[in-house]
Amino acid sequence: xxxxxxxxxxxxxxxxxxxxxxxxxxxxxxxxxxxxxxxxxxxxxxxxxxxxxxxxxxxxxxxxxxxxxxxxxxxxxxxxxxxxxxxxxxxxxxxxxxxxxxxxxxxxxxxxxxxxxxxxxxxxxxxxxxxxxxxxxxxxxxxxxxxxxxxxxxxxxxxxxxxxxxxxxxxxxxxxxxxxxxxxxxxxxxxxxxxxxxxxxxxxxx
Amino acid sequence: xxxxxxxxxxxxxxxxxxxxxxxxxxxxxxxxxxxxxxxxxxxxxxxxxxxxxxxxxxxxxxxxxxxxxxxxxxxxxxxxxxxxxxxxxxxxxxxxxxxxxxxxxxxxxxxxxxxxxxxxxxxxxxxxxxxxxxxxxxxxxxxxxxxxxxxxxxxxxxxxxxxxxxxxxxxxxxxxxxxxxxxxxxxxxxxxxxxx
Numbered sequence: 001x002x003x004x005x006x007x008x009x010x011x012x013x014x015x016x017x018x019x020x021x022x023x024x025x026x027x028x029x030x031x032x033x034x035x036x037x038x039x040x041x042x043x044x045x046x047x048x049x050x051x052x053x054x055x056x057x058x059x060x061x062x063x064x065x066x067x068x069x070x071x072x073x074x075x076x077x078x079x080x081x082x083x084x085x086x087x088x089x090x091x092x093x094x095x096x097x098x099x100x101x102x103x104x105x106x107x108x109x110x111x112x113x114x115x116x117x118x119x120x121x122x123x124x125x126x127x128x129x130x131x132x133x134x135x136x137x138x139x140x141x142x143x144x145x146x147x148x149x150x151x152x153x154x155x156x157x158x159x160x161x162x163x164x165x166x167x168x169x170x171x172x173x174x175x176x177x178x179x180x181x182x183x184x185x186x187x188x189x190x191x192x193x194x195x196x197x198x199x200x201x202x203x204x205x206x
Numbered sequence: 207x208x209x210x211x212x213x214x215x216x217x218x219x220x221x222x223x224x225x226x227x228x229x230x231x232x233x234x235x236x237x238x239x240x241x242x243x244x245x246x247x248x249x250x251x252x253x254x255x256x257x258x259x260x261x262x263x264x265x266x267x268x269x270x271x272x273x274x275x276x277x278x279x280x281x282x283x284x285x286x287x288x289x290x291x292x293x294x295x296x297x298x299x300x301x302x303x304x305x306x307x308x309x310x311x312x313x314x315x316x317x318x319x320x321x322x323x324x325x326x327x328x329x330x331x332x333x334x335x336x337x338x339x340x341x342x343x344x345x346x347x348x349x350x351x352x353x354x355x356x357x358x359x360x361x362x363x364x365x366x367x368x369x370x371x372x373x374x375x376x377x378x379x380x381x382x383x384x385x386x387x388x389x390x391x392x393x394x395x396x397x398x399x400x401x402x
Contacts, residue, residue, distance in 0.1 A: 030380055033234040034323045077320070078291055085283045093280070108330035111283050115321045117235060183395065184229055188388030195381040196374075203376070 012137050019141025025118045026149040027198045032118040036150060037187040038109050043166055045105050046154035050147025052091045052110060057119050057139040059087040064127040065135035071128060080123045085114045118146060156190055157181045213345050220349035223400055226324050227357040228391040230331070233324030237358055238383055247362035249308065251355025253297060253316065255348065258325050261286075261293045262347025265329040266340060286329050294320045324354055360390065 025031045032053075039049045063083045071079060092110045095103040103110070113119065122142055127135040155165060161181035163171035180186050226232040233254070240250045265286050273279055298316050302309045309316070319325065328350045337343050364386055373382050 030238070031235075033238065034231050034327075037234060038231040077317070081287050081291065081320070082284065085287050089280060089283050092283070108327060108334060111330055112232075112323050112327055114283060114287055115323045115326050117321060120321060180392075184231065184391040185388045185395070187231065188384050188391060192377070192381040192384030192388065195384065196377045199376040199381070 012133070015134055015137045016141040019138065019143070019145040020148070021145070023142075024145045024149060025121075025142055026146060027195060029118075029121070031121055032116045032146060034112060035109055035116060036153065037184070037191060039106060040150055040154035040157055040187060041161070041182045042158045043151055043154045045102065046150040047147065048095070048099070048102050049106060049109065050143070050150050052088075052095070053113060053116065053118070053146055054140065054143030055091055056084060056087045056113055057122060057143045058136060060084045060119055060123055061127040061135040061139040062132065064123045065130065065132050068128045076124070076128070077120070080120055081114065084119055084123070088113045118142060153187075153190060153194060156194075157186055161186065209341075213342065216342060217345050217349040218400075220346050221353040221356065222394070222397045225353040225357060225394060226327065226350050227354060228394045230327060232327035233322050233354055236318070236322055237354075237361060237387070238380060241358050241361040241365055241383075244359060244362040244366060246311070247358045248355065249312065251351070251358050253301075253312070254319060254322060254324065254354050255351025257290070257293050257297055257319055258328055258351040258354070259344065259348045260296075261290045261325055262328055262332060262350070263340070263344050264289050264293070266332055266337070266343040269333055282333070286326060290325055290329070291320050324350065357390075361387065364390075 019025070023029060026033075026036050035049055035053070039045045060080070060083050064080060067079070088111060091113070092103070095106070095110060122139060126138045130138070159165055159170065160178045163169060163175050163177050178186070181190070220226075224230065227234070227237055236250055236254070241247050268285055268289065269282065273282055273285065294317065297319070298309075301312070301316065328347060332343050332346060337346065361383075365383065368382065368386065377385070
C-alpha cells in the first residue's frame with residue numbers, strides 16, 4: 001500500500017493521459033483489433049461499442065484490484081475472464097433491453113468483449129498490481145482512448161463509404177461513395193494507413 | 207445424399223466464403239502476431255483447429271442439452287469461456303507431455319489461444335445461426351479451424367517475401383501487414399455469392 005500513499009494528482013493525470021495517446025491501446029499496443037475492425041463501418045455502433053468497453057473495463061479493473069491479494073498465479077487468467085464475462089453479460093442484456101436495434105447490429109461482437117485483449121491486459125498489467133484509484137483511472141483512460149480511436153476510424157470509413165457522419169449528409173452532391181470502405185477491405189486498409197500516419201506524427205514530434 | 211451435400215456446402219462456405227479472419231475479423235491478434243514464419247503459422251493453425259473443433263462441439267452440446275432446456279441462457283457466455291479455457295488447458299497438457307519441443311517453440315502463444323476471438327466467436331456464431339444438428343456444428347467448427355489455418359499460412363507466406371520488399375519507413379511492421387490483409391480480403395470477396 002506504499003504506492004497508494006505516494007500517488008498524488010500528478011500520477012493520476014499521468015495514468016489518464018497514457019491511455020489516450022502514449023500507450024493508446026489500438027495505435028500503440030495493437031490490442032483489441034477484432035472489434036476495432038468489425039464495428040467501425042459507422043460512427044454510432046463504434047461509439048456504443050466504446051461505451052460498453054469502458055463499462056466492462058472499469059468494472060473488471062475494480063473487481064480485480066479488490067481481489068488482487070487473493071489471486072493464485074495459475075488461476076489468475078481464469079478469474080479475470082470469469083469476472084469479465086459476468087460484466088459483459090450485464091452490458092449485453094442492457095443493450096438488448098434498451099437499444100435492441102443497436103444490439104442486433106453489433107451482434108456477437110458485444111460478447112466478444114470477453115476475449116478483447118485490452119481488458120485482460122489492463123487487468124494483468126495494472127489492476128492486479130495497483131490500488132483501486134489508479135486502476136479506475138487507468139481503465140477510464142484506456143477506455144476513452146480506445147473509444148476515440150474507434151470513432152476516428154469509423155468516421156473516416158463512414159464518410160468515405162456513404163458520405164455521411166452520424167447519418168447526416170456532409171459531402172456535396174458530386175461525391176461518389178466508395179462502397180469498398182464499408183467492407184472488410186476498407187477496415188484493414190484504413191487502419192493500416194492510420195497506423196502509418198500515427199508513426200509519422202510521433203516521429204516528427206520527437 | 208442431401209445431408210452430405212449440405213454438410214459439404216457448409217464446410218466450403220465457412221472455409222472460403224464466411225472465412226472467420228477475412229469476413230468476420232476474428233482471430234486477428236494471432237493472425238498478425240504469429241504469421242512471421244510459415245512453420246509457426248501452420249503449427250498455430252493446427253492447434254487452433256483442434257481447440258475450435260473441440261470447443262465448438264462441446265459448447266453446442268452444453269447449449270442445446272443443458273442451457274436451453276433449463277432456461278439458463280443468461281450464463282451462456284460464462285459457460286462458453288469456461289469450456290474454451292478447459293479445452294486449451296487440455297491441449298497444453300497434451301502437447302507438453304507428448305511434444306516437448308513443439309511446446310517450447312509455441313511459448314506464450316499456446317495459453318493465449320484461450321483469448322483468441324476466433325474460438326469464442328465461432329461458438330457464438332454457431333449459436334446465432336441456429337444450427338440444429340450436432341454433425342453440422344462439428345463440420346462448421348472444423349471448417350472454421352481449417353479456414354483460419356489457411357488464412358494464417360497465406361499471410362505467413364506473403365510476409366516472408368515482404369521482408370525483402372522496400373516498404374516506406376512509416377509503414378513498416380504492423381501497418382503494411384494490415385494493408386496486405388486488406389488486399390487479401392479483397393481477393394477473397396471473389397468467393398462471395400458462390401453459395402447462397
